[in-house]
Amino acid sequence: MADLDWLKIDRFLMGEAWAGSRTPEYRDHLCHEIGPRWGGSDADLRAADYIHSQMQENGLQQARLEQFDLDSWDYSDATLKIAGSDEALEIKPFLRCPPVDLTAPVVDLGYGTQREIDNADSAVDGAIVVMTLGPEPFTPPLPHTARLTMAASKGAAAAIVIESKTGGRMEYRSANDWRAPDIAPHPLPTVNISYEAGGRLKYLAARGTSATLNVQSQFFETPANNVVAEIEGESWPDEHVIVAGHHDTVFGTPGGNDNTSGTVAVMEAARVLAALKRETGVTPGRTIRFATWSGEEQGLQGAYAYVARHHGKDGLDSPPRFALNLDELSTGHMKGVVVMTDHMRDFMQAQLDTMNDGLACHVQGPLDAHSDHFPFTRAAIPAGILWRWRFFGRHATSEFHHEFGDSAQKLNVRELKEYVGQISRLMLRLSHVPPNDWPENPHTADEMERRAVAEIGSHTPTFHG
Ligand SMILES: [Zn+2]
Numbered sequence: 018m019a020d021l022d023w024l025k026i027d028r029f030l031m032g033e034a035w036a037g038s039r040t041p042e043y044r045d046h047l048c049h050e051i052g053p054r055w056g057g058s059d060a061d062l063r064a065a066d067y068i069h070s071q072m073q074e075n076g077l078q079q080a081r082l083e084q085f086d087l088d089s090w091d092y093s094d095a096t097l098k099i100a101g102s103d104e105a106l107e108i109k110p111f112l113r114c115p116p117v118d119l120t121a122p123v124v125d126l127g128y129g130t131q132r133e134i135d136n137a138d139s140a141v142d143g144a145i146v147v148m149t150l151g152p153e154p155f156t157p158p159l160p161h162t163a164r165l166t167m168a169a170s171k172g173a174a175a176a177i178v179i180e181s182k183t184g185g186r187m188e189y190r191s192a193n194d195w196r197a198p199d200i201a202p203h204p205l206p207t208v209n210i211s212y213e214a215g216g217r218l219k220y221l222a223a224r225g226t227s228a229t230l231n232v233q234s235q236f237f238e239t240p241a242n243n244v245v246a247e248i249e250g251e252s253w254p255d256e257h258v259i260v261a262g263h264h265d266t267v268f269g270t271p272g273g274n275d276n277t278s279g280t281v282a283v284m285e286a287a288r289v290l291a292a293l294k295r296e297t298g299v300t301p302g303r304t305i306r307f308a309t310w311s312g313e314e315q316g317l318q319g320a321y322a323y324v325a326r327h328h329g330k331d332g333l334d335s336p337p338r339f340a341l342n343l344d345e346l347s348t349g350h351m352k353g354v355v356v357m358t359d360h361m362r363d364f365m366q367a368q369l370d371t372m373n374d375g376l377a378c379h380v381q382g383p384l385d386a387h388s389d390h391f392p393f394t395r396a397a398i399p400a401g402i403l404w405r406w407r408f409f410g411r412h413a414t415s416e417f418h419h420e421f422g423d424s425a426q427k428l429n430v431r432e433l434k435e436y437v438g439q440i441s442r443l444m445l446r447l448s449h450v451p452p453n454d455w456p457e458n459p460h461t462a463d464e465m466e467r468r469a470v471a472e473i474g475s476h477t478p479t480f481h482g
Contacts, residue, residue, distance in 0.1 A: 034438035048271035048425035056312035057239035065242035080246035085322035092234035128153035129164035142172035179215030195386035241311035256303035262343035263313030273427035275418030279343035301448035320389035342390035353377035
C-alpha cells in the first residue's frame with residue numbers, strides 16, 4: 018500500500034462517484050423501465066441483462082451472466098370472504114404460501130404466544146387463526162415464524178398475520194426460518210392483512226365468525242441469472258474480495274430501497290473503480306469482484322447458487338477474503354460495516370480508520386439470515402453488511418421494502434453517491450492488504466452450520482431504537 022497515493026485515489030473515487038454518477042439513470046431504468054422483478058420472471062431476467070450490459074459498457078469486459086435453477090413460486094389470487102355476508106377483506110399471501118381453499122372459524126390468538134395458543138386450546142384445531150405480526154412486548158421476543166409453528170402444531174389450518182405498520186400497508190413476508198438448511202415449507206398457509214382490516218377481523222372473530230380463505234398459488238422451477246464481473250488484481254490475482262447485492266424484488270414494487278439501491282451501488286462501484294484504472298492506472302491488489310443476485314427474496318437462492326458453484330466442493334475458485342453485501346442502502350447514510358464474525362473486527366476498523374470518515378465496525382451477534390451475506394457466512398467466508406433498515410439512526414421515512422411504497426423516490430441519490438465513493442475506497446483498500454496482514458479465519462463451515470441450526474427459531478436482534 019505504501020507506494021499508492023491514497024489522497025489522490027480517494028479524491029478520484031469520491032469525485033467520480035459524485036460528479037460522474039449514473040445513479041439516476043440506473044435507478045430509472047431498473048425502477049421505471051423494468052419495474053417489479055420477482056426472481057426468475059421476465060422482468061428479473063431483463064434486469065440481469067441490463068446490469069450485465071452496463072458493466073460491459075463501463076469497461077468490465079469479463080462481466081457475465083451465471084444461470085441457476087430457481088425453486089420459484091407465484092400466485093394469481095388471494096381472497097378472504099366473511100361467511101354469511103358479502104364482506105371481503107383485502108389480504109396478501111406470504112411469499113411461498115401453499116394453495117389453500119378453506120372455510121373455518123376465525124380464532125384470535127393475540128400475539129400468538131404459547132400462553133395465548135394454550136388458552137385458545139381446542140378452538141385452534143382446524144381454525145383460521147389471527148395473530149399480530151410483532152412479538153408480545155413484555156416477554157422475550159419470538160419471531161413470527163416460531164409462533165406460526167406453535168399454532169400449526171396445535172392444529173391451526175391457516176394463519177392471518179396482522180401488519181404492525183398502519184395506513185393500510187401490507188408487505189410481502191416470509192413464513193419460514195432462513196437459517197434452516199433448506200427452504201422449509203410454511204408451518205401452515207399464511208397471509209397478511211393490514212393493521213386496520215386486522216382490527217375488523219378481530220372484532221368479527223370475537224363474535225364467532227367463520228371465513229373462507231382462498232389462495233391460488235403454485236411452485237415451479239425456472240432459470241434465473243446472477244451477474245458477475247471483476248477488475249483483476251495485479252499483486253495477488255488469484256485472490257479476491259467481492260461486493261454484491263440482490264437485483265430481484267418482491268411483487269408489486271420496483272424496490273427503490275430494496276434493493277435497487279444496493280444494485281446501483283454495485284454497478285457504480287464497478288464503474289468508478291474501472292474508471293480509476295483506465296484514467297490513472299491504479300489497479301486493485303487482489304481482484305475485486307462485483308455481483309448482483311437474483312432469488313434473494315426466495316431464500317437467498319442466487320447467492321447460495323453462487324457460493325456453491327464457486328466455493329463449494331470442486332468449486333471454481335478459492336473463497337474471497339471478504340464478501341460485502343449491499344442491501345437497502347436508502348435507510349440512512351453510511352455509518353460503517355457490520356461484520357458477521359468477531360475475528361474481522363479490529364482489522365476492518367483499522368481499514369475504515371484510514372478513510373477518516375468516522376466509520377465504525379460492529380459485529381453481528383446472533384447470525385442474520387435475512388440477506389445475501391448469509392450464504393457466505395454459512396460457508397465460513399468472512400462477510401459483512403452496511404446500514405440496513407433494522408438499525409439505529411435510520412431516516413424516519415425509510416421503512417419501506419416489500420410493498421408498493423418502496424418506489425423509485427425511496428432511493429436517496431445523494432446518499433447513494435457517498436456510499437459508492439466510500440464502498441469503492443474500502444474495497445480498493447481491502448484489495449491492497451497483503452495476504453499476511455489478514456487475520457486468520459478461525460471458523461469452519463461445519464461450525465457455522467451448527468450455529469445457524471442451533472439459532473433456528475430464535476430472535477435476530479433488530480436494533481430498533
Ligand atoms: Zn433486500
